[in-house]
Amino acid sequence: MTFGRRRLLLSGIAMAASLALGASGCGSSGGGSKSDTSGKSASVSDADVQAALNAGGSITVWAWEPTLKQVVPAFESKYPKVKVKLVNAGSSKDQYTALQNAISAGSGIPDVAQIEYFALPQFALGKSLADLTGYGADKLTGTFSPGPWNSVHEGKGIYGLPMDSGPMALFYNKEVFDKYKINVPTTWDEYIQAAEKLHAADPKKYITNDVGDAGFTTSMIWQAGGKPYQVDGTKVAINFGDAGTQKFTTAWQQLISKKLVAPFESWSDAWFKGLGDGTIASLTIGAWMPANLETGVKAGKGKWRVAPMPQWQAGGTATAENGGSSLAVTAASQQKKLAYGFLKFADIDDGVKLRVDGGAFPATTATLQSPDFLGAAPAYFGGQKINEVLAQSAKNVAPGWSYLPFQVYANSTFNDTVGKAYISGTTLQDGLKAWQEGSIKYGQQQGFTIK
Amino acid sequence: MAEAQAVATPQVRRSAGRRSWRGWQFVGPFMAVFTLVFLAPIGYSIYLSLFQTKLIGGTSFVGVDNYRTALSDPQFWSSFGRVALFLAVQVPIMLCIALLVALAIDSGRLYGKAFFRVSVFLPYAVPAVVATLMWGFMYGSQFGLIGDINDAFGLSLPDPLSARLLLASIGNIVTWEFAGYNMLIFYSALKVIPTSLYEAAEIDGAGQLRIVWAIKIPALRGALLIATIFSIIGSFQLFTEPAILKHLALNVITTYYTPNYYAYQLSFSGQQQNYSATVAIVMGVITMVIAYLVQVRGARKAV
Numbered sequence: 001m002t003f004g005r006r007r008l009l010l011s012g013i014a015m016a017a018s019l020a021l022g023a024s025g026c027g028s029s030g031g032g033s034k035s036d037t038s039g040k041s042a043s044v045s046d047a048d049v050q051a052a053l054n055a056g057g058s059i060t061v062w063a064w065e066p067t068l069k070q071v072v073p074a075f076e077s078k079y080p081k082v083k084v085k086l087v088n089a090g091s092s093k094d095q096y097t098a099l100q101n102a103i104s105a106g107s108g109i110p111d112v113a114q115i116e117y118f119a120l121p122q123f124a125l126g127k128s129l130a131d132l133t134g135y136g137a138d139k140l141t142g143t144f145s146p147g148p149w150n151s152v153h154e155g156k157g158i159y160g161l162p163m164d165s166g167p168m169a170l171f172y173n174k175e176v177f178d179k180y181k182i183n184v185p186t187t188w189d190e191y192i193q194a195a196e197k198l199h200a201a202d203p204k205k206y207i208t209n210d211v212g213d214a215g216f217t218t219s220m221i222w223q224a225g226g227k228p229y230q231v232d233g234t235k236v237a238i239n240f241g242d243a244g245t246q247k248f249t250t251a252w253q254q255l256i257s258k259k260l261v262a263p264f265e266s267w268s269d270a271w272f273k274g275l276g277d278g279t280i281a282s283l284t285i286g287a288w289m290p291a292n293l294e295t296g297v298k299a300g301k302g303k304w305r306v307a308p309m310p311q312w313q314a315g316g317t318a319t320a321e322n323g324g325s326s327l328a329v330t331a332a333s334q335q336k337k338l339a340y341g342f343l344k345f346a347d348i349d350d351g352v353k354l355r356v357d358g359g360a361f362p363a364t365t366a367t368l369q370s371p372d373f374l375g376a377a378p379a380y381f382g383g384q385k386i387n388e389v390l391a392q393s394a395k396n397v398a399p400g401w402s403y404l405p406f407q408v409y410a411n412s413t414f415n416d417t418v419g420k421a422y423i424s425g426t427t428l429q430d431g432l433k434a435w436q437e438g439s440i441k442y443g444q445q446q447g448f449t450i451k
Numbered sequence: 452m453a454e455a456q457a458v459a460t461p462q463v464r465r466s467a468g469r470r471s472w473r474g475w476q477f478v479g480p481f482m483a484v485f486t487l488v489f490l491a492p493i494g495y496s497i498y499l500s501l502f503q504t505k506l507i508g509g510t511s512f513v514g515v516d517n518y519r520t521a522l523s524d525p526q527f528w529s530s531f532g533r534v535a536l537f538l539a540v541q542v543p544i545m546l547c548i549a550l551l552v553a554l555a556i557d558s559g560r561l562y563g564k565a566f567f568r569v570s571v572f573l574p575y576a577v578p579a580v581v582a583t584l585m586w587g588f589m590y591g592s593q594f595g596l597i598g599d600i601n602d603a604f605g606l607s608l609p610d611p612l613s614a615r616l617l618l619a620s621i622g623n624i625v626t627w628e629f630a631g632y633n634m635l636i637f638y639s640a641l642k643v644i645p646t647s648l649y650e651a652a653e654i655d656g657a658g659q660l661r662i663v664w665a666i667k668i669p670a671l672r673g674a675l676l677i678a679t680i681f682s683i684i685g686s687f688q689l690f691t692e693p694a695i696l697k698h699l700a701l702n703v704i705t706t707y708y709t710p711n712y713y714a715y716q717l718s719f720s721g722q723q724q725n726y727s728a729t730v731a732i733v734m735g736v737i738t739m740v741i742a743y744l745v746q747v748r749g750a751r752k753a754v
Contacts, residue, residue: 097719104724125506126722211701234507263593265701270594406506412706412720419702423614442721447507 044135044337049344052337056081059335059342062099063114064091065163065325066295067358071351075342078350082338091267092116096123096408103128103332111333112342115160116325117151118215121231121405123328124154130329131157135340143348147397148363152326154405155233160326161347162363164355166286167393168219168309168322171293174382175303176205176281184307188251191310195260198281206262209280210255212422213266214414215323217248217432220284222320222401224248224312228436230451231402237451238404238439240432247312249428256421256428263422276300284309286322287390291359294380302379306386309393319393320401324363361390368394406446410439500729504722517729526707527730531737533618534709538686541622546678548626549633550671554663556634557641568638572631579628583695586624591699612700621692629685633678640674641667676749680742687738690715710734 061068061084072084087110089098096119102108103126115123123129137158141149148162172184180201185191195207210216221228226244230237255261262280264270274280276299283289293304309319327347329339345351348364356362356373367373368391377383404410417438418431443450475482500517504510521527555561556568574582589596590611597608611620644666652662690711697704706716710730718727 093720100722101719104722122506265698268698273594409721412716415702416705416707419705423702445505445723447505 044340046136049135049337049341052335053079053082053341056083057335057338058083058085059111059333059338060085060087061112061114061327061342062087062089062095062110063112063325063327064088064095065114065355065360066291067355067360068114068346070354070358071346074350074354075345078345079341082341084342092119093408093412099123099128103330106332109330109332111335111339112327112329114163114325115328116323117148117162117321118218118323118403118407118411120152120159120326120328121154121403122408124157124159125405128331129159130331130333130336130339131159132161132329132340132343133158135336137161140348143365144363145365145368145394147321147394148324148326151321151324160328161343163325163327163347164288164360165363165394166288166322166324166361167390167397168223168284168286168319169390169393170282170284170307170309171289172282172305172307173275173278173280173300173303174305176278180205182281184305185310186308187314188310188312192251192254192260195255196258199258199260205279205281206274207255207260208282208284209262209264209266209271209274210252210422211263211265212415212419214411214418216266216284217414217418218403219286219320219322220248220252221245222398223309223318225318225398227400227402228432229402229404231405234405234447235449235451236404236443238436238443240429240436245432246429249432253421253428272296278303284322286324287361287393288323290361290378290380290386294359294378300380302382304381305384306381306389308389317396318398319396321397404439404443405448406439406442409442410435413438413442496728496732499725500732502725504725506722517726518733520726521729521733524730526705527710527713527733530707530710530713531734534687534689537618537622537689538683541625542679542682542686544622545626545630546633546675546682548630549678550637550675552630552634553637553641554667556638557667558659568634571634574628574630575632577628579691580695582628583624583692586620586627587696587699590620612696612703614703617696617700617703621689621696624692625685625689629682633682636674636678637671640671644670672749676746679749680745683742683745684738687711687734687741 056079059082061072063086068086072086076082076084089095089110095114099110099113102110115129120129133156140161143149144162145165147167148165152158152160152162170184176182176198177184180198182194182197183190185194191207198205198207218228221240221244224244224247226240226242226246226248228238228240228242228245230239262274264274264280271280275283275293275297290306293300297304308317311318327343329336329343333339346355352362352364352367356367359378362368362373374387374391375385376387377385414435417434418428420426420434421428421431440450501512501514502510503513503517552571556564561567577585587595592598592601592608592610592612597611600606601608609616611617648666649662652666657665688711689709693704693708693712694715697708704712706720707713711734714727714730714734717723717730721727
């Protein structure tokens with residue numbers, strides 16, 4: 001009545017158009033980042049890096065790893081002219097989203113970014129990271145344990161220095177295990193029995209939590225000997241039908257179907273609370289976990305212990321990596337020498353000890369073998385020499401695993417597909433098959449050759 | 452004739468020259484801003500939607516390929532179906548509640564009218580993110596209000612964040628947020644009805660219900676129409692609520708839960724900015740068409 005037809009139409013158009021407008025704000029074309037600052041072929045010696053550090057400047061570091069907070073002041077006091085701005089731009093996928101946005105926009109890009117091993121190929125392939133070969137990174141073979149060192153290679157380039165590693169182990173709450181007379185499981189069969197026994201004794205307690213976590217699932221398949229991803233440059237094969245994958249799905253499906261895993265997302269408030277009050281009795285997780293337990297789960301002090309990862313065959317020793325990060329220099333950085341200097345300080349030199357003291361798990365072989373490191377007996381773990389267990393796990397990581405060159409994207413759709421197994425009648429194996437199909441489709445769209 | 456023509460011609464020429472500039476001087480500033488902040492982004496989105504950027508192979512012009520993909524993309528249509536269902540169920544409920552509240556306040560029989568009006572409107576002042584977080588905490592069956600109620604009374608209430616109930620739970624949040632806003636639209640439309648009509652109705656012996664039915668509701672037609680169109684657009688744009696609840700219902704809220712959330716995920720997780728722009732444009736066009744159809748229908752009834 002009061003509104004004319006035309007005016008309404010216009011307001012309708014306006015509103016609808018702002019829908020398109022909202023999405024276009026983030027649509028800056030992906031090609032903008034391929035600037036002249038690739039840093040390739042330029043050979044930079046250690047002396048050049050040293051000179052740059054002495055000359056000074058400022059760099060921005062994006063990382064969520066808590067122990068870097070101690071590394072930055074130490075670095076700045078060693079090189080007083082260098083200012084480091086440490087920014088926590090979110091953990092894992094949140095940071096990758098922010099980083100990808102900054103790179104697409106071509107501004108606000110940090111000089112150094114923490115990037116997990118699974119995500120490194122995607123950023124390297126997108127030419128977002130500087131190749132560190134020219135900075136002498138190619139001479140560092142042997143400095144890092146082989147798993148993480150292989151992970152920072154992409155093609156002929158080296159796109160980051162390993163900061164930590166995550167060989168898996170079984171972290172368990174001894175108090176809960178003792179109370180319900182549960183033996184520490186050494187095989188996954190025993191683990192399932194333990195899960196049943198615990199949940200039957202107290203329906204509020206669970207052996208572990210799981211609501212569908214791509215990193216955990218792929219690591220478990222890795223340990224079981226599955227090799228769902230075969231990557232050769234831009235040729236990719238994806239197959240979750242192999243024997244290793246099926247070993248995992250058969251076992252884990254039982255835990256899901258019988259509702260023996262707590263429905264908390266990892267890193268949520270409920271999760272931290274559950275780790276402290278015994279609701280979540282164990283975690284099969286990377287060796288970087290102690291620092292997180294000590295800072296995030298104060299209530300668990302003295303209760304937690306570490307045991308070798310349960311095995312698929314009694315007497316086996318195979319483990320897998322779970323997470324672990326590198327520090328990488330961005331291709332757009334104007335301070336690559338300073339950035340590389342920071343990488344070396346944090347990942348090889350003085351920074352390693354500071355970070356290990358803070359509870360991080362190193363990737364450097366020297367530290368992994370040092371008696372100081374192996375002999376550490378933190379009170380949080382009741383004086384157990386946990387690093388002996390964890391360092392042993394680092395040696396037993398099953399070889400031959402690779403991640404997709406678009407793993408960040410693939411992981412973002414994990415809960416669309418495999419997640420169905422946690423809320424409906426879909427099985428894990430069917431979920432993985434759907435995930436595989438989605439990943440293949442994306443790979444094809446992105447120009448990969450899918451076998 | 453010839454004389455008259457000779458006189459008239461320069462006049463026409465002069466006025467034509469004048470006409471083309473004065474108008475533009477007035478609308479110029481507006482047009483400049485309008486072009487910059489409104490037309491340019493849309494144009495840029497359309498431009499983007501005609502290309503494809505691959506991790507391997509870089510950027511290439513693909514014409515309408517992205518549109519062809521979008522129109523046959525089951526994930527896009529499933530997200531569209533979800534918001535369409537949401538629209539069909541939530542919007543009528545919300546508008547009915549808003550209408551009832553507006554009529555109640557307008558009836559003048561309510562004690563503490565001003566307080567009631569403000570408190571119903573208040574949720575609209577709460578940012579959607581905060582509102583969703585708040586409801587999210589209440590919905591939690593592990594550590595939230597639902598969980599506490601279950602523990603305290605030994606119940607097992609259905610989980611509002613389960614696959615079956617989640618859309619309804621989001622509808623509840625949206626209704627809570629926007630019922631007050633729509634109430635205000637209706638209420639202000641009711642306020643402009645001349646009181647003489649009520650007096651006349653009373654003299655004719657009409658009861659309150661009769662007055663509502665014969666005077667108030669017809670007078671609200673325009674307001675109802677505009678509220679409906681706003682709600683249609685709002686439903687199609689559903690984003691904040693699922694994006695926030697994703698953390699609580701990881702497996703239920705897929706990356707293609709609503710069209711806007713899908714566009715967001717495509718762009719930010721999949722780096723498919725081009726396809727994301729396509730999805731946004733397709734959705735924008737659909738919204739425009741539906742809003743237009745509703746408007747045409749509403750206007751026809753009014754005649």
